[in-house]
Amino acid sequence: MQRLDFVSPFPSVSGRPATGEFLRSSTFWEQRYRRTVIVGDISVTAFVVVAIGGFLGVRHASNWHEKWGILAFGTWLLVLGTLAVSRAWAPGVLGQGAEEFRRLGRSLLTAAVVLALCGVAVTSHNIKLWIFVAMPGIALVTMTERYLLRLWLHKQRKEGRCLRPVLAAGSLATVGDLIARIRKFPHLGWRVDAVCTTDALGPESEALGELDGVPVIGQLADVADHVRLGGYRVVAVTPDPHWSPDRLQRLAWNLEGSEAEMVVAPVLMEVAGPRLHIDAVLGIPLVRVSMPTFSGGSRAVKEIVDRLGAALLLLLFAPLMALVALLVMLDSRGGAVYRQRRVGKDGREFTILKFRTMVSGADRARGLLADRNEGAGLLFKLRRDPRVTRVGTVLRRYSIDELPQLLNVLTGSMSLVGPRPPLPEESAAYGPDIRRRLLVKPGLTGLWQISGRSDLPWEEAVRLDLRYVEDWSLALDTVILWKTLRAVLYGQGAY
Template sequence: MAQGGLVDPFSSAHRRLADEAISRPASGWEQRYRRTVMTTDTVVTAIVVAAIGEFFGARDAANWHEKWGILAFGTELLVLGSLAVSRSWAPAVLGQGAEEFRRLGRSLFTATVVLALGGIALTSRNIKLWIFVAIPAIALVTMTARYVLRLSLHKRRNEGRCLRPVLAAGSPDTVRDLISRTRKFPHLGWRVDGVCTTDGIEGDELDGVPVVGRLEDVAKYVEHDGYRVVAVTPDPHWTPERLQRLAWNLEGSDAEMVVAPVLMEVAGPRLHVDAVLGIPLLRVSMPTFTGGRRAIKAVVDRLGSAILLLLFAPLMVCVGLLVVLDSRGGAFYRQRRVGKDGREFTILKFRTMVAGADRARAELADRNEGAGLLFKMRRDPRVTRVGTVLRRYSIDELPQLFNVLTGSMSLVGPRPPLPEESAEYGPDIRRRLLVKPGLTGLWQISGRSDLPWEEAVRLDLRYVEDWSLALDTVILWKTLRAVLYGQGAY
């Protein structure tokens, strides 16, 4: 029974919540999805290996079974073994961020190294064909197949299916934030079904999610209800001893324990867990603004912008003509922006407004819909007919590739601010200027103009702190979808 307003873990009301939970079906879909991924990897690898083996074997039919058959079979076993050893099929990473593809890439790289060493040991002259043809082909096909499977999974999640039931345990404010984020990004696969707080008063709700009990009883609820994730959010209750005891109590269950650190905006390659004097410590390395990776980024920026300019040259010529024919004025719009270390540069865009639009801005100040220091209007009367289409699909930003080519911008980075915006920056926000501004960034794939000012700043600062080549690759890939859908662009 409940005493003093506190919940008995096995009260009738709590049992009713357990009966209504969708945790058991979630375990079923997770296993089915994992088997689908494993089967797909096996089948596509076999097809690629067989196709390449058949092609090369046809040129040496007499020794097919002796040489090519053995190499084909060995390559398949090696790739599948590497996938298993690197835990590329772990349910926790399938459909979750870039980690799935990192593990897939790491396992294929391992297979390449082992295959090369095996070829050296056996003095095989044919091994180069498998290293430089078979493995890259397997990587291309398996990653494409994984991406297609992930799109299907994300579609089901956006429909409210294939979600992992989460028990959130922490302070009401931090739990509300977690609930809001899981609802905003359902494709990540979390759905908060229950909440534990310090008081744990039965019948209470946080943003529509029932409070099921107290923080000290979290493990009991997990064991009884079958939650798949226990999300521990900041609360004074969570001392190191209590967190350790919770981890012990969750051993043997199917639940994954996730703890939100105090350093909320530091993640990715900068976080390392080290054991020092027998104490587990979370080590945060300094962000890197120079060095080899930055040099690689600079080369990719220049080379990538040059290639994209060549590809889009016909489109840019057509757009320039349409802009000139649609309204009086030139095809391009030049504006001063602030770049790395506060240095100003001239940004280049296709003109989307009528001539003299900057002078009319003061008259529209009272109709500003932008957040923070930004000036934005959903139905800006200064925007031309052609400009509306260009803005919706971000075609007006293509000339910025010249800024990337000349080195004042990067393909990926924070949004380039206006001089009057940067003049209002405080010390924290000025960290956005530690790196080159980008043609696209986290702000571009997260809502663009629909983002609140604080969220846009948070995303830019997160990029500055946690930058990596892998993050740039993910952002560039997701930018294509954001542009095609035109969400948040006006």
């Protein structure tokens, strides 16, 4: 795939942003990526229907052109039609979060339902093969194709290409926080190239200065003018007393006709996902925040998935677990499994199971190492803990030591996904806010696992756990489980 270079609008701190030329360069890669996705969907879908149709044609050569060829071509057109109607090729969702795959899945499910209804209408038994063979095959290859394209896009973004130029407008504190978050996650596709503040002053009270290396180019009142001049693709509005409802509405009007997308960061920064709903009441747009889901149908589904998933994984990893248990006992004296008291849902204690990675009696030696603690907050961690065995080092790096926790999931004291299970002495020191982590079952993996594990600051680990508690959904669990595989393979933050 050809490299898509991205040109910054700021050749220097004092330079002026380019106009039309920069706008064209900032949208070129989006148009090209969208075309690549569309061509990819068309190609892989055609490949599947031709392959399946060809196989069926060999078996039914006498009436291939009359029957199987029509079904193959009709299925291909139906899938492409549902992708278009469901806006699965909309630029705003391509490469962005789980919405792209939700729309793709919804489109393919719709195509399968329509295909089934057509089969009932014409009383065709042959159409079952297309519903139960072709449609799952199309889903598999299109999902894989989209995922591989996204991997390529994320790689480009980490190298500073294929990014949307952002103009951030708000207070110095909130804009600074936004800049830090965007730089931490470049795969999201944003790059703050300019800042507008209330009085066009930087942090050192200097006119047209810098904020974290980003030029301050003007006042909040002039945001729309700067957008049209600089060709920014996103206007990120962060909290500031200047932003009254009237001014936000006027800004939205002034941005009409430009290529910019206006994004407003609400005050409820840590509430997101399925709990946020936009309602119009008497012509007033209201953000409705629903209550967190701690029971009900979705939680029942989660319980079923946890138990079945744990049972299947135990069967899959049984040979590996037997080998690890033998290696642990051969490496050092003691049993293969380590048992420890942890705190679970609603503060109830349970016994967590792990493969032993330290020498016997390691708990008693912890006090001697207290002055060398490298853990954040209430955690006790050492990068080079002398108590860890040779086999234990490998087990920890790839999280193999946590496989026995599948038994905890199977028996109901843990979940596949959830907050990190704390020690009793840790939970005893929790404040009211942090205790919200105990409203759900602790997890074998979680947001903390895919975000750096032991390398995370304590405050960030708490924030991620609370975010999971507040914004939990089955879709979020699916994403976390998928990303856990990569986090385990790389071993980042595991020690």
